[in-house]
Amino acid sequence: MNTTPIEIGRLLRSSLTGFVAGCRVDQPSLPVFGTLVRVPIEDQLEAFGLVYDIHMDDDGLVRQLATSHSLPPEVIADNRNNRNMPVEISIITVGRRKTGILSHLLPGHPPVSLDVLYRCTSQEVRDFTTTGRLGYFRHILRAEELPVGELLAAHLEQARAAHRESGDPAWFKNATRELITLLRDDYPTLMSVLNALSDLGPE
Amino acid sequence: MPINYHQVQQQIPDFCKRASNQRQEALMAAGLLRDTLEKEGPQPGKLASLVESESATNKSLRCAKPFQESPACVHGLPEITRGITLIAADGSQINPSRHRQVEFSLINVATISLQTDSDSPSTINTESTIMDNFDLTAGTSFLTENIIALERDIRERKALLEQASGSNTPLLTLTDGPLELFRETNDAHLIGKMLGEYITILNGFLEKRVITAGYVDKPQSDLVARLLKLSIKNNNTRNLQEYDRMETIRVADINIFNPVLQNPGDRTSVFAIHSPWSKHFKDALELCFFYINVSQTDKPYLARVELPAWCASSPSLLDTLQAVVFQQCVIMGSRPYPYILHRAHELALITFEETTQLDSMLAQKMLDSGSSQEMISNKQSAKDLPGRGRYI
Amino acid sequence: MNASIRDKNKPIGYIIGGSLKESLRARLIVPPQEVREGSFVVIRTSDWQFYGLITDLQLGATDPRFADEPSGERLQSAISDLLQGQTLFTTLEVLPTLMLERGPDPGSPEYAQWREKRGAISSKTIPVKTIPSHYAEVLPANEGDVAEIFGSETSSGYFRIGNTREQGHPVCIDLVKLIQRSSGIFGATGTGKSFLTRIILSGLIKEKLASLLIFDMHNEYGLDDTATDTQESVPGLKGKFPAAVRIVGLGRGASVRGQAPDFNLEFAQSDIQPQDIELLTHELNLKDTTPATLDALVSSFGIENWYSKFKAMKPGSVIQGEDGKRMPAPDSVETWALENNVNSLAATSLHNKMTRLFHLPYIVEQPAANGLNEIIKALQNGQHIVLSFGDHENDLDYLLVTNLLTRRIREKWVEMTNAHRSHIERTAEPRQLVVVLEEAHKLLNHEMARQTTFSTIAREMRKYGVTLLVIDQRPSQIYSEVMSQLGSRICGWLGDDDDIHAVLSGLAGRDALRGMLARLQPKEEVILLGWGIPMPLVIQSRRYDNQFWGELLGKTHGKVNETQIMKELGFQS
CATH class of the missing domain: 3.40.50.300 (P-loop containing nucleotide triphosphate hydrolases)
Structure with missing residues (x-):
């Protein structure tokens, strides 16, 4: 598990509830779906978010190349590294750290273009997910256009590992219970989330 | 409705009929010329002397000239040379326009360097230069689009030469368009100066033994056709009526070679270019070309590759060029075109938004430094008015 | 009541609603099989303790689909357990009956004030007049609670009649x-x-x-x-x-x-009173005329003698008259009836029906x-x-x-x-x-x-x-x-x-x-x-x-x- 902050990319566009960062395709630190990330907005203010989508746009050339019978390695490398097509990482804002205090409220204003995106360390994941009573779930559950079940499963899997690392195996159970409480009046969503969590399998 | 479709509709059948007839005529003529090529080809010396004698009377003669071997020869695809460094350059420009807020020009030249058979990333470089009226011309004349284009051609080649320095692997450099520097302009002095610079650069390639070539897509030139027409004209058994008729029909060289270069990667023999300009490119720098079938299917697609004589004289360099050009076209799949040239174009291309952005940056800086702000022309302003929108 | 005894009990639920009229509802937090209808429970609030009975258990679900579709097959067992724990539940219906003021926690400073305010009046259970608050804990009554309400066997006048069904606490x-x-x-x-x-x-x-x-x-x-x-x-x-x-x-x-x-x-015959006979109307199939006949008997012979006199009469007894005609004998029921203006048939019928009494060995002339x-x-x-x-x-x-x-x-x-x-x-x-x-x-x-x-x-x-x-x-x-x-x-x-x-x-x-x-x-x-x-x-x-x-x-x-x-x-x- 990571212990030092890793720079992932820089912001392309943002709003209060989410932001999109760009990074290179070949970047070794490319975050995965559900990763908790943070963006320092200004001195003493950071936005925290969860990666909910990673996508790459195509263009005419890529489409044409894709039909080619054989692609030399230099062409693949050139396309991945030097063509102006960043991997776009979409992030939903789930909280903030203001003057050192973590909360699951939204930051007062969004990060701006080219702000640097960092992957949270295990300690930061633990700190963020144990602040309050899992209030940040509300941001995820409100975002109906997102694959909520898959996102929660991916996030909970990573957070579970971080908590288990520090000897707190109960976190996952509590988080699942909280999700059930929040969603028990919404049968379809709850079952979708729980099915996804079940697919995680026991650790 | 900018086009009067009613009128156009009536003209279309006639137009298509004429075009079809012309194509038929051209194909027939091409067949005739191909016959001539097969007959006269094996005597390249004879054809060459024909060009020499004709040029004595016709100073503006521009045609192909056999180069070292029979023009009727066809060369199959050679073995690909592995592990070479391939560099391409392309440029684009912002042409001067009095309609803008600030009158300026810009030349953007991008190079891209690829190491074949390697997954190391490409190296790219872009050079952008802002110019005003007094650059290049030293105040002798206004900067025109042609001068900018010439300068861009020179800079492209120069950039390739610079990028080619210091490489340990075999090098091949490529641009889009002819190797020949050829533009219409009235400023003979300026042209002379620029040509000198260009030839110096070409010499640089010669010194470094770096192949440099120009790739012409969908060529419509008729250099070989003219050579063959010359042959028909000077044939004693000629049918004068037939020759006169041939003279009126424009036959592109690719129409002659299409049935000849049947296999993917086939190329013609090398021709030299005879033209009023060619006297500037002498000996080792004499400009040559060949046609190559870059299609991977049984339907040929021909491109012209221009190269200096010193390259054309070396069978191995010629093979390398032929193989690399074909290989590059293969990468692009069903629409063959050298991948590296497309990438260079992509890198060099200046978009409309960038032009606008640059215009604003310059205007802002001018204003900051106390200059009175020039307005865009009223014509441009009217053009920039938003089009009719759509209520959603 | 001793605190340590009380604390041995773990809550079985908490109050979620209800009213005095329609019982209280509690959410069960233990498996339903651990409680039974009729169980005696205690509901604790801060100052008051309520006593009640479980009168019903109902299975519920936040959404019927949670109950309809068993989640165990679709979900991991741990997650399924959590889901069932939160969406499927049992509601207890508790009939509140009594309440007792407990006052603040005996260890707290408020307790002393409360004691002082109350003076010497000791806590006493009273019929329930109010209801506990939301989330008040529901516990099974312990031995102390049962003794508090039903008294202890050690006290005079209290008699153990049995035990509570679940825990077996003595009930007096x-x-x-x-x-x-x-x-x-x-x-x-x-x-x-x-x-x-x-x-x-x-x-x-x-x-x-x-x-x-x-x-x-x-x-x-x-x-x-x-x-x-x-x-x-x-x-x-x-x-x-x-x-x-x-x-x-x-x-x-x-x-x-x-x-x-x-x-x-x-019993002496003199103990028998007319109402004793009337009481047997159904048993002896007596007629409506019986009370009138009995009244006449009491009038004729007095309250103490009517039974023995009536018993001595001979119904249907006749004698030969002077004119040679058969006529009721003087000791016959008919004669008495005639003399006392009583319906003769009614009197004889009563006499006949009372014959069962007349033969009872424990009714005697003189005990x-x-x-x-x-x-x-x-x-x-x-x-x-x-x-x-x-x-x-x-x-x-x-x-x-x-x-x-x-x-x-x-x-x-x-x-x-x-x-x-x-x-x-x-x-x-x-x-x-x-x-x-x-x-x-x-x-x-x-x-x-x-x-x-x-x-x-x-x-x-x-x-x-x-x-x-x-x-x-x-x-x-x-x-x-x-x-x-x-x-x-x-x-x-x-x-x-x-x-x-x-x-x-x-x-x-x-x-x-x-x-x-x-x-x-x-x-x-x-x-x-x-x-x-x-x-x-x-x-x-x-x-x-x-x-x-x-x-x-x-x-x-x-x-x-x-x-x-x-x-x-x-x-x-």
Whole structure:
């Protein structure tokens, strides 16, 4: 598990509830779906978010190349590294750290273009997910256009590992219970989330 | 409705009929010329002397000239040379326009360097230069689009030469368009100066033994056709009526070679270019070309590759060029075109938004430094008015 | 109550809603199988403790689909468990009955203030007047709670009748309250009603709180018997309390189960009054004309002699007249009827029907001994009478004898009470008397109740120190006015809805209790109800066996061992 902050990319566009960062395709630190990330907005203010989508746009050339019978390695490398097509990482804002205090409220204003995106360390994941009573779930559950079940499963899997690392195996159970409480009046969503969590399998 | 479709509709059948007839005529003529090529080809010396004698009377003669071997020869695809460094350059420009807020020009030249058979990333470089009226011309004349284009051609080649320095692997450099520097302009002095610079650069390639070539897509030139027409004209058994008729029909060289270069990667023999300009490119720098079938299917697609004589004289360099050009076209799949040239174009291309952005940056800086702000022309302003929108 | 005992109990749920009218609802937090209908629970709020009964358990789901589709097959078991824990639940319905002010935590500073404010008034349970707050914890009542409400066996006058069903905590009844008003013991045949009665009677005898007059119609209580189902020997009261219990046989020379009774009871003919006959209207199939005929008899012969005179008449007896015609003889019923302007047919018919009475051996011209006085004397002396019907166990005997005897006793007790109240210093207050009535519906049904002494006792005799202990299998047959007077009701399983309804008449929370009553175990499970019981409760009744007798007769009164008390409270010394 990571212990030092890793720079992932820089912001392309943002709003209060989410932001999109760009990074290179070949970047070794490319975050995965559900990763908790943070963006320092200004001195003493950071936005925290969860990666909910990673996508790459195509263009005419890529489409044409894709039909080619054989692609030399230099062409693949050139396309991945030097063509102006960043991997776009979409992030939903789930909280903030203001003057050192973590909360699951939204930051007062969004990060701006080219702000640097960092992957949270295990300690930061633990700190963020144990602040309050899992209030940040509300941001995820409100975002109906997102694959909520898959996102929660991916996030909970990573957070579970971080908590288990520090000897707190109960976190996952509590988080699942909280999700059930929040969603028990919404049968379809709850079952979708729980099915996804079940697919995680026991650790 | 900018086009009067009613009128156009009536003209279309006639137009298509004429075009079809012309194509038929051209194909027939091409067949005739191909016959001539097969007959006269094996005597390249004879054809060459024909060009020499004709040029004595016709100073503006521009045609192909056999180069070292029979023009009727066809060369199959050679073995690909592995592990070479391939560099391409392309440029684009912002042409001067009095309609803008600030009158300026810009030349953007991008190079891209690829190491074949390697997954190391490409190296790219872009050079952008802002110019005003007094650059290049030293105040002798206004900067025109042609001068900018010439300068861009020179800079492209120069950039390739610079990028080619210091490489340990075999090098091949490529641009889009002819190797020949050829533009219409009235400023003979300026042209002379620029040509000198260009030839110096070409010499640089010669010194470094770096192949440099120009790739012409969908060529419509008729250099070989003219050579063959010359042959028909000077044939004693000629049918004068037939020759006169041939003279009126424009036959592109690719129409002659299409049935000849049947296999993917086939190329013609090398021709030299005879033209009023060619006297500037002498000996080792004499400009040559060949046609190559870059299609991977049984339907040929021909491109012209221009190269200096010193390259054309070396069978191995010629093979390398032929193989690399074909290989590059293969990468692009069903629409063959050298991948590296497309990438260079992509890198060099200046978009409309960038032009606008640059215009604003310059205007802002001018204003900051106390200059009175020039307005865009009223014509441009009217053009920039938003089009009719759509209520959603 | 001791805190350590209370804390041993873990909450089983918490209050989520409800009202005083419609019970409280609690969310169950333990598996439903751990609680049962009728369980005694405690609801804790900050200052008050509520006591109630579980009257219903309902399965619920936040969305019906959670219940419809078993999640165990689709989800990981741990997640499925969590889901079920949050979306599937059991709601308890709790009937609140009593409340007790506990005050703040004894360890807190507020407690001292509270004590000071309350002064010396000790906490006392009161009927529920309000409801607990949301989320108040619901706990199963512990031994201390049960003792708080139902009293402790160690206290005088409290008698352990059984144990709570789940935890087996002892449940006592307050015998003083039980006899203060009339009470009833109900249950269908075979539910252990007579064993329960024996247990309660033993308790009453043991505690010496009242004298008992037991009409032992089936000869069950006095002497040792054999259980109908197990064929085992069942000890009688006489065997266990030989000095305190007197067996009375009906009629001269009567024997009970082959043994001679302590003494015999005979009635003088002069004791029979017209209303005693009227009481037997149904039994003797008497006509509407009977009261008029009886009135005429009393007018002719006086209240003391009418029976013997009427008995002596000879219906249909004729003599030859002077004119040679046959005419009624002077000692014939017809002659008397004619002379007294009574319908001759009615009179002869009555005489015929009363022939059954005239043949009864225990109604005699002159009783050998004054059995009645003996009985009254014994009762006054704190002894208990078991009137055994011996061979006379048909309804006629039962109705006649119980009524005759009770009327006389009632008159005596009224007289003694009045005398005591007029001259408090000179005469003693009559001893509290409990008349134990088997097959009570025969005497207290809708038709008879108004005529017999028993309804009067049930209604009015409390102030004269006489109450009834009604034992019956068909409470619905008992006149509702009498039922409503029954202060304490101890009821075993009843199969008939009307009977259940009757037992619950006049009680609060009837609807909630009905289910509990209907679902009692057929044996040994009884529900305690009514005024004399602090709150309704289903209990496991004590067994009437050697252990019972060992515990009862071995029990010592007086100074209670302090170590024993501490041990019972949970302090191990």
